[in-house]
Amino acid sequence: MDPLQELETAEALGFTLPTPAYLIGAVFFGLIGFAAFRMGRKQERTRAIWIGVVLMLYPYLVWQTWLLYAVGALLCAGLWIERRY
Template identity: 60%
Template sequence: MNDTLLELQALGLELPSPAYIFGAIVFGLIGLVAWRLGRKQGNRRQLWLGVALMLYPYLVPGTVWLYAIGLALCGGLWLSR
């Protein structure tokens, strides 16, 4: 198993850290709630911020960036209330 991990790392593929996985799940759940409430209330800004919160973890490579962007998007949700 250790050889497989070394081969994947040699190819440039690394497993995400537990902090990254936790952040992706938390921000994804916040995005899901925001999307559902935005759709229900007809608030387009909240709806699209929810979509962004659900999808951006797939595009962000680092844990620091994940939390920085996630907090910024959550701040946008807070201001759009």
């Protein structure tokens, strides 16, 4: 079977490939989450650890690009607030 035909069949079944913007956002927020997790473990800050874990894992649950960036921005704001106070 032709690869292009296989892709069209997958799209007909409802499977689509993520956009480059989504992939960049998922990697970006995953890296921030990893850094927050490591910082939280080093400084023994439980909230930072959990925010880091959520930042690393939530892209697997969110499929819309705009929602990925909105949730990521809110979690990063929460991380910033947690670090300030």
